[in-house]
Amino acid sequence: MAEEQALTKRSQDFSAWYNEVVLRAELADYSPVRGSMVIRPYGYGIWENMQRALDEMFKATGHQNAYFPLLIPQSFIAREAEHVEGFAKEMAIVTHTRLKAGPGGGLEPDPDSKLEEPLIVRPTSETIIYAMFAKWVQSYRDLPLLINQWANVVRWEMRTRLFLRTAEFLWQEGHTAHASEVEAEEEARRMLGVYRQFMDQWMAMPPLTGLKSESEKFPGAVRTYAVEALMQDNRGLQSGTTHMLGQNFSRQFDLKFQSESGVEEYAWNTSWGVSTRLVGGLVMTHGDDAGIVLPPNLAPIQVVIVPIYRGDDERAGVLEKAHWAANVLRAEQVRVHVDDRPTATPGAKYYDWERKGVPLRVEIGPRDVAKQQLMVVLRTEAAGLSRKEAMGEAVAVMTIPKRLGEYQRALFQAALRRREQNSHRGVTDYGAFREIIEGAGGFVYAGWCGGRDCEEKVKADTKATIRLLPLQEFRSSPAPTRCLVCGGQAQGEAVWARAY
């Protein structure tokens, strides 16, 4: 345990802590490519578990996966951009298609291979996907068209953070076409619900759901909905968005259909996405000073078994028991790893697996074997659960699946409690608001007149933004009547926070 330098504490420097745990839990690594990261097997294992759960939820709601080109003609991007202010233009641009030997003997782009029209590495796929939809949709009978794509995208970000903001990232992007505005709106709300359910039940990271303000919405959308979670440093993390796109793209890409009454109409679109950013959210929601903390539903390894022995005499019996326990647990669909490395001490192993956030550890020594018991240790304290407990071996292996479920729920409850403890409602005084935002941080619920000026003023003064206009369930009662900033009539309630 003494071999390695201890992690920075969260209370000292949350940002340094974050980078350290991501690297030392081997979730990801920096790469030689500016702004791009490598997702290491352990981090990718978490993403795979996320993908599996989300993919099942998408299919259960009628969506199918497909795959569209990575490289998009510049003119497609321009078509969207012409009509869209605030369009981000930082993207990777392919201009040549061949390397040739240069004068110095190295390689260089061959000028003869210059493309007439540059290609853009997709930053998102609305343009190419709706261009294809236009080819496939003729009649109302072809609708709704419910497509999802798992893909990589590139945005030339200047300031990058592992998982949270990288030039290239992995995501899913749903794209749908509907015959009516009502159906499209329902779809955008349905997928918002799917994201929330996934974050609640799988990530144990309870988000708020709501609408983005005009200035914060996706430029091509009529309305953008978002799921927003609160990290341990009391900054918000936008964790997913769903967009009701109206007919903006269908008009650009001529996505028309013949309606039931025989009239030609433009289709109504939605798009929605979550990305590998979620892995960063998971780390910042549950991690502690010993490392990351994984909810069992997403943990690549749910249970690690550490055999403790001295010499070959003890070794055989302890290892036999360890593998017996592992096999019983595997038969119960538990993801188990037996850490039988001869080169590490039990203490070093505990330290490793705590850093990697494995939910539950089983320790087995010769005395445990003799007493037919196992030592069962949770990764963290959890309300209502004993952290460390010696249990009869039969009871232990039979109850571990249930205990993992209880631990999952306890992590959710703890995150929910933390979020609510750091949510401030009924704030009406701008000075008090600034004190919270510039002090401890958190979500501040307050009235908003709907004016862009007030929104901008808060941002300029405090760096806080309107994270969302919460849906009914999250709204305060009584509702605020006055705008936090200008004191004018409140059009509604907004949740403000500094955010990633």
Place this chain on the structure above:
Amino acid sequence: MAEEQALTKRSQDFSAWYNEVVLRAELADYSPVRGSMVIRPYGYGIWENMQRALDEMFKATGHQNAYFPLLIPQSFIAREAEHVEGFAKEMAIVTHTRLKAGPGGGLEPDPDSKLEEPLIVRPTSETIIYAMFAKWVQSYRDLPLLINQWANVVRWEMRTRLFLRTAEFLWQEGHTAHASEVEAEEEARRMLGVYRQFMDQWMAMPPLTGLKSESEKFPGAVRTYAVEALMQDNRGLQSGTTHMLGQNFSRQFDLKFQSESGVEEYAWNTSWGVSTRLVGGLVMTHGDDAGIVLPPNLAPIQVVIVPIYRGDDERAGVLEKAHWAANVLRAEQVRVHVDDRPTATPGAKYYDWERKGVPLRVEIGPRDVAKQQLMVVLRTEAAGLSRKEAMGEAVAVMTIPKRLGEYQRALFQAALRRREQNSHRGVTDYGAFREIIEGAGGFVYAGWCGGRDCEEKVKADTKATIRLLPLQEFRSSPAPTRCLVCGGQAQGEAVWARAY
């Protein structure tokens, strides 16, 4: 059925037939992006089933998934290229990172955003992956490192064919590092075996396995192994390769480890991959003049149920029975679809699903309901199985899973028989060889002196290439003694064919 134009027959124009079935079965579509295709949901569903099966086999052999950057610095590619002749230089090159408004009002790459060093859209990931391995591997204890990546890659192909050769394609690339040459060699052979097993058992597309000749191997490899299948037009399809890379990349990227005896050594690498090309292989192995034919193990829909009725009276009873059958089959893990479209006739539905290659169709009409029977129809004739059979409904639903398994094996046997019927052994006369290759085609087994000249001559004369030097199991007995081309002493046996 008369609404749509019939497909081109295979015997008329195999290549036209291929394009038509791929488009009309809705596996893929052309995109507005030169050389890139769109994989439509039905085609992607096949790829997802392939991925799931392969991923499980990779994990069962100890591999873990990870993700590495899409964009690779030009200098990395150059480092490989310097040492590699025959290196393909056709690739997508990123030179700028921002669009700006041009003089005409459109967008153009901003000259100020020009990269100092261009980035290459990965054509394959050896360079970036082994650069990362070098960072992670210190000691023999860190080996073997067994990594796989599911990813998109881009190669600027000039002549593209849906699935078979596209500028962008999806694939998996395995990359491993080992402490010894023997282990690396074993790994390359193990994964060759995994590919073969997958093609035999899942694709029902029995390949030959063997070694590539020097001129056909991957430029960075010491040895390349391949799986090669024979398509219905008697051309070969290289369906997967595994490479024993020796220490070529580890020397380039300084991938060293401290051995058990304390000496610093270069690691031994392998890489291996299969791609969406396999979907094209599946089509060309089993398809017929009515459309594609899918082996049940990979079919997105294994059973389609077509209700037949006139008027509402018959409708309710027939649909009830259809959904009953679907539910029973789903409980048996069968992928079922009930085609209850009111707008299509039963005949049109048969035609649709035959074109899409669904292995088994169940027809249910009012008379079947009355007699408690179902009509069970296989997509194609299959040796030992009746194509169309009325069965008691209880027996039908209980035996359909077994029938699907039998049909899977029958497709494999048929493909194996076809391959062997079109394999020519013991050919020693060059004139006879040319007659086969320039006539019906197929695999020709013949002696080879090992000389590049003879290999080149055959290619120049006939466009046939050495597909592989077959592994023991596939070799002829007695072994050929003379080179087919020059008549000199044969170093071994080669399999020649024209290929995709």
